Amino acid sequence: MTPFQSINPYTEEHLASFDFINDAELLRLLEIQQTEQKKWKELPLQKRLQFLPELGELLRSKSDELAEIACLEMGKLRHHAKAEVLKSASLCEYYFNEAENILKPEIKQLENGVSIRLEPDPMGVILGIFPWNFPFWQILRSAIPCIVSGNSMLIKPAPNVPQSSLALQAILDTCTHLPKHIFTTIFANEEQVSILLKRNEIKAVTLTGSERAGASIAQQAAAQIKPSVLELGGSDALIILNDAPLEKIIDQVLFSRFQNNGQSCVAAKRFLVQDGIMEKFKTLLIDKMKAFSIGNPMDETNTLGPQARKDLLELLQNQVAESVSAGATILYQSESIPSKGFFFPPTVLTNIPKACRAYTEELFGPVLSLYNFSTIEEAISIANDTRFGLGASIFTSNPILANEMAQKLECGMVYINQIVKSDVKIPFGGSKNSGFGRELGPEGLKAFCQVKAIWG
Numbered sequence: 001m002t003p004f005q006s007i008n009p010y011t012e013e014h015l016a017s018f019d020f021i022n023d024a025e026l027l028r029l030l031e032i033q034q035t036e037q038k039k040w041k042e043l044p045l046q047k048r049l050q051f052l053p054e055l056g057e058l059l060r061s062k063s064d065e066l067a068e069i070a071c072l073e074m075g076k077l078r079h080h081a082k083a084e085v086l087k088s089a090s091l092c093e094y095y096f097n098e099a100e101n102i103l104k105p106e107i108k109q110l111e112n113g114v115s116i117r118l119e120p121d122p123m124g125v126i127l128g129i130f131p132w133n134f135p136f137w138q139i140l141r142s143a144i145p146c147i148v149s150g151n152s153m154l155i156k157p158a159p160n161v162p163q164s165s166l167a168l169q170a171i172l173d174t175c176t177h178l179p180k181h182i183f184t185t186i187f188a189n190e191e192q193v194s195i196l197l198k199r200n201e202i203k204a205v206t207l208t209g210s211e212r213a214g215a216s217i218a219q220q221a222a223a224q225i226k227p228s229v230l231e232l233g234g235s236d237a238l239i240i241l242n243d244a245p246l247e248k249i250i251d252q253v254l255f256s257r258f259q260n261n262g263q264s265c266v267a268a269k270r271f272l273v274q275d276g277i278m279e280k281f282k283t284l285l286i287d288k289m290k291a292f293s294i295g296n297p298m299d300e301t302n303t304l305g306p307q308a309r310k311d312l313l314e315l316l317q318n319q320v321a322e323s324v325s326a327g328a329t330i331l332y333q334s335e336s337i338p339s340k341g342f343f344f345p346p347t348v349l350t351n352i353p354k355a356c357r358a359y360t361e362e363l364f365g366p367v368l369s370l371y372n373f374s375t376i377e378e379a380i381s382i383a384n385d386t387r388f389g390l391g392a393s394i395f396t397s398n399p400i401l402a403n404e405m406a407q408k409l410e411c412g413m414v415y416i417n418q419i420v421k422s423d424v425k426i427p428f429g430g431s432k433n434s435g436f437g438r439e440l441g442p443e444g445l446k447a448f449c450q451v452k453a454i455w456g
Contacts, residue, residue: 002159003017003018003019003020003159003187004017004018004019004020004157004159004160004162004187005017005018005159005160005162006072006073006160006161006162006163007073007160007309008072008073008075009074009075009305009306009307009308009309009310009341009342010075010295010296010297010298010305010306010338010341010342011340011341012310012340012341012342015072015073015163016162016163018162018187019187020187020188020189020192021186021187021188021192023192023195026186026188026192026195026196027199029154029181029184029186030125030154030196030199030201030202031201032181033125033152033154033181033182033184033201034124034125034152034201035181036152036179036180036181036182037122037124037125037150037151037152037182038124039179040147040150040152040179040182041122041124041150041151045099045100045103045148045150046100047177048147048148048150049095049096049099049100049148050177051175051176051177051178052092052093052095052096052144052148053092053096054175054176054177055089055092055144055171055172055175055178056089056090056091056092056093056096057089058171058174058175059085059086059088059089059092059136059171060085060086060089062085062167062171063082063085063086063089064082065167066081066082066085066136066164066167066168067079067081067082067084067085068081068298069163069164069167070084070135070136070161070164071297071298071305072163072298073132073135073160073161073162073163073164074132074133074135074160074161074164074308074309075261075297075305075306075307075308075341075342076133076260076261076297076305077260077261077297077300077302077304077305078297078298078299078300079300080259080260084134084136084137085136085137087137087424088136088137088140088141090424091140091141091144091145091424092144094424094425095144095145095148095424095445098442098445099148099149099445102442102445102446103120103149103445103446103449105117105118105119106118114455114456115455115456116453116454116455116456117453117454118451118452118453118454119451119452119454120149120446120449120450120451120452121449121450121451121452122149122150122151122448122449123151123203123204123227123448123449123450124151124152124201124202124203124204125151125152125153125154125201125202125203126146126151126152126153126154126202126203126204126205126206126448127153127154127156127193127196127197127202127204127205127206128142128143128146128153128154128155128156128205128206128207129156129193129205129206129207129208129209129213129217130142130155130156130157130158130207130208130209131158131208131209132157132158132160132161132308132309133260133263133264133265133308134260134264135157135158135161135164135165135168136164136168137422138208139155139157139165139168140168141422141424141428141439141440141444142206142208142229142439142444143155143183145439145440145444145445145447146206146447146448147178147182147183148445149445149446149448149449150449151203151448151449152181152182152183152184153182153183153184154184154186154196154202155169155183155184155185155186156185156186156187156188156193157185157187158209159187160308160309162187165185166185168185169183169184169185193217194220197217197220197221197224197226198220198224202226203226203448204221204226204227204228204229204448205217205221205226205227205228205229206228206229206230206231206437206439206447206448207228207229207230207231207232208230208231208232208265209231209232210232210233211232211233211362211388211433213232214230214232214435217230218230227437227448228437229429229435229436229437229438229439229447229448230435230436230437231265231428231429231430231434231435231437231439232265232388232390232430232433232434232435233265233362233364233388233390233433233434234265234266234267234269234362234388234389234390234391234430234434235269235270235361235362235363235386235388235390236266236267236268236269236270236388236390236391236392236393236411236420237268237269237270237271237272237382237383237386237392237393237409238253238256238257238268238270238271238272238392238393238395238419239272239379239383239392239393239394239395239405240253240271240272240273240274240277240281240395240396241274241376241379241394241395241396241397241398241401242274242275242276242277243396243397243398244277244395244396244397245397246277246280246281246284247284249395249417250284250285250288251288252418252419253268253271253393253395253419254285254288254289255419256268256393256419256420257269257271257366257368258292258303258304258346258366258368261297261304261305261306261307261308261365261366262304262344262346262363262364262365262366262367263307263308263312263364263365265390265434266390266391266420266421266422268393268419268420269362269363269367269368269369270369270371270382270383270386271368271369271370271371272371272372272373272379272382272383273370273371273372273373274372274373274374274379275372275373275374278372282331282370285332285348285368285370286331286332286348289332289334289346289348290334291303292304292334292346294334294336294337294338294343294345294346295338304346304366306338306341306342306343307342307343307344307365308342309342310342312342312364312365313342313343313344313365315364316344316363316364316365316367317344318357319357319358319361319363319367320347320349320358320363320367322356322357323349323352323356323357323358323359324349326353326355326356326357327351327352327353327356328349328350328351328352328353328356328358329349329350329351330347330348330349331348331349331350331370332346332347332348333345333346333347333348334346334347344365344366344367345366346366346367346368347366347367347368348367348368348370349367349368349369349370350370350371352369352370352371354385360386360387362388376401376405379405380405380408380409383409383410384408384409384410386432387432387433388411388430388432388433388434389410389411389412389430389431389432389433389434390411390412390413390420390429390430390431390434390435391411391412391413391414391415391420391430392406392409392411392413392414392415392420393414393415393416393418393419393420394406394414394415394416394417395417396416396417399416402416402417403416410431410432411430411431411432411434412428412429412430412431412434413428413429413430422440423440423441424440424441425440425441426440426441427439427440427441427442427443427444428440428441428444
């Protein structure tokens with residue numbers, strides 16, 4: 001198996017390699033974390049919250065340093081990487097201010113006068129498996145509420161961002177009020193993950209990643225009767241009706257597709273545009289895309305950087321090539337990309353047949369799939385014709401119609417006149433093959449707690 005490797009996707013330079021943890025050390029850390037979690041759980045919530053202000057300040061003060069690491073390891077534009085770190089710091093503020101209210105016991109009175117107290121009871125040691133595309137935010141948005149609620153987390157990061165995960169671990173290790181083994185990063189392989197899922201110490205698992213990985217982890221967890229939270233792929237529809245103000249929304253809808261070099265689960269992969277404005281939209285779209293600057297992600301004047309890994313680039317190349325062979329049309333494709341690095345040209349596909357990969361699969365890169373529709377019913381049908389169900393956006397000047405459409409869309413989140421995005425205050429997650437369970441908001445804080453009913 002390939003160890004954890006850091007490769008600069010812009011220069012293709014090998015930066016560092018890290019071996020997998022050995023089995024004995026893995027089990028030693030698991031035993032220590034279980035012991036520490038039991039102590040952590042017994043602390044009053046007010047004491048568990050004390051690490052959050054310090055962590056938030058550390059993230060802000062280290063934001064430039066962390067951003068540079070992510071930029072070098074996975075090609076994220078440097079200023080976008082810094083924004084990711086600062087957004088992660090906002091988690092600390094939200095849960096510090098809201099945790100006591102969210103986790104307070106709920107009192108129920110029965111008809112016979114009996115009083116019942118419902119308390120959130122932390123599960124224990126949680127295994128977290130995380131992706132590379134947001135190497136700080138994805139981990140912290142799950143780990144912070146998990147830890148605040150009294151659990152601990154054993155973190156398995158993506159193999160191509162080891163230096164980002166080590167830098168994050170170093171920051172958590174310096175938090176005065178957080179015991180050392182409550183947040184622990186491990187460089188584990190797939191076999192070791194399977195071993196962990198069979199261990200009694202692991203009480204639940206959360207995974208953000210691919211549909212294939214999610215299905216495997218969920219199956220293994222279910223075999224051990226362990227709960228899981230899955231945030232998987234998406235093929236989000238962005239629906240634009242005839243009455244939408246195209247000039248006002250064009251920049252934000254383009255950001256939705258091309259943010260993070262097109263590598264975001266909540267990116268709008270499929271643009272559904274009503275007949276009456278399709279030609280105008282195409283003109284605006286192509287004019288904007290022609291102005292894209294593609295190159296070094298450290299250069300803040302650039303619009304797009306490279307894909308994160310060579311294998312991901314090759315997958316996208318194959319998906320697009322096979323879709324074109326099946327009948328899809330390239331409406332636009334940039335001709336100005338660097339000759340070196342894992343770059344894919346920003347592309348717009350149209351006339352996409354149902355049988356091709358661009359229709360049925362998630363395209364994780366700077367490829368926009370464009371569909372036209374005539375009626376609202378047709379838009380809903382196209383939007384729902386996918387096995388994914390993460391989010392969707394509707395752009396229209398008719399809020400009543402938009403809300404009616406939102407009720408019919410098969411997904412976990414619908415944004416009206418906004419692009420799909422995560423917010424610390426709002427539960428985040430999808431339906432269908434995009435996963436189950438929720439992160440963030442009050443639901444994220446209780447995700448790894450059982451409700452304990454205490455009578456009398």
